Amino acid sequence: KRFTVGDYLAERLASIGIRHHFVVPGDYNLVLLDKLQAHPDLTEIGCANELNCSLAAEGYARANGVSVCVVTFSVGAISAFNGTGSAYSENLPLILVSGGPNTNDAGQHHILHHTLGHGGEYSYQYEMAQKITCCAVAIARAEEAPRLIDRAIRHALLARKPCYIEIPTNLAGAACVRPGPVSAVIDPVVSDNAALEAAGKCAAEYLSGKLKPVILVGPKLRRSGGAEAELVKLAEAMGCAVAVQPAAKGMFPEDHPQFVGIFWGQVGTGAADAMVAWADALICVGTVFNDYSTVGWTAMPDIPLMVAEMDHVTFPGAHFSRVRMGEFLASLSTQVTKNDSTMIEYGRLKPDPVMIHTASRNDLLTRKEIIRQVQAILGKDTTLFVETGDSWFNGVQMTLPRGAQFEIEMQWGHIGWSIPAAFGYALRHPERRTVVMVGDGSFQVTAQEVSQMVRYKVPITILLINNRGYTIEVEIHDGSYNRIKNWNYALLMEVFNGGDGVAKGLKADTAGELADAIQVAAETRDGPTLVECTIDQDDCSRELITWGHFVAAANARPPREGQA
Ligand SMILES: Cc1ncc(Cn2nnc(CCOP(=O)(O)OP(=O)(O)O)c2C)c(N)n1
């Protein structure tokens, strides 16, 4: 049996740990899909559209570390660019593979279907892909396939960013040599010893004489290849307070005695805001200060920072390249001296835990009651997905027990991400209990992927919070455009079951109905359970209102002199 370009790609994908490939077929990629399907370690997962396909791959990469999405040319890839953008901004190595035109059509002024129809160059997709990936390759001759496929995959794994591979429809089945050792593609770059040593000395200087050091954890701690264990070791060697950014929730154990809360300005939790403001030294690990995580630029640390990134460390007045985050944190934890002054201060600042009153069964459902009931089901095997919307604020307020995981897409913030992303994640982690909190507006964007959860029997609990509209937008800036058509969401499961599914759609208008629905979902292991939770349109978190005000103010800043 001839070994082909498609077999080469399949072998590489399997050898870097991918077990599921997300696809939407199209006549530019069918031969390629046959080759991928033929690989014993790969399972083909069909998606309802390419936006969901790319977002499912984004979620899979959160679980698996790397993922692949395979689409057809132009009409497919341009939709998949959106999930690729999410992977780029969320630092996830998603491999976007697109079928491409037959190599005999390039430069012949042949007008091809699915394309822009100008009969000109077909490189426009590859050029667009270069903007949203760390490496884009378009294979023009089969002999180039090994070099280009390996280059794209290695770049993605090293940079923790998506890559793009275009394979013409008539090359997927062309003869190709077999791949060489996979270590050539996966072996990581290690720190430069001299730089590692110098960075350690600089850190000791930065910390010496400081009375109130605090560690601030950001989302790139995990995305950089998981230095989470080293971070706990460093924290315990220092004995200092650890605050966590909202997009990094769950990346430091929240039951750890040194965890002081989510640092999100006035809408953070615990004593994080006060502790970060009080610190005289901040060790930032994988932090991202964007407009949303700084509450419209109002919550920015105002002291000189030490910042540890995936492959470099910076201090006030110093920068060290090729210092890997994990190795740096590990070496630092052998040099620092214990200083628990911040934990003493935390003892004074620590707010009392917020006790939520338990509603009676017949009480109309409220946002607080939903939080209380979801908090009660969080366990070491739970992964909670929170969608853009008031779900961000509801989820951030919760306390994660040891082992519980939290997934949020706060940089890209694509409404609807949570449905396909949770689907992709749960396929890779069937042993975990995946729970989604998603608003009605977001749900309407990618609802089709619930039918794939039914098809592949993926037991996800979807808590659809129906507050009749785009409430997060209402709190930023209201208008008619924030109103949406209400659906009968619970009935959708009848539609998605299509006569042969067994998934359940339940409505929860009261506290009791939610409790019953959560119980049913917990017992349902052969498919998703959709629970439509109806709450009042104005029942939103105080944090969202505060945050929305400052984000609106940031959006409204007048143009600078000469910009108008
Ligand atoms: C793809 C995409 N398009 C538009 C937006 C802007 N946007 N952000 N949040 C929303 C509304 C979210 O509404 P829901 O999901 O109902 O959430 P709630 O805030 O809980 O009501 C929009 C329309 C967005 N974030 N992503």
Ligand SMILES: [Mg+2]
């Ligand atoms: Mg809503």
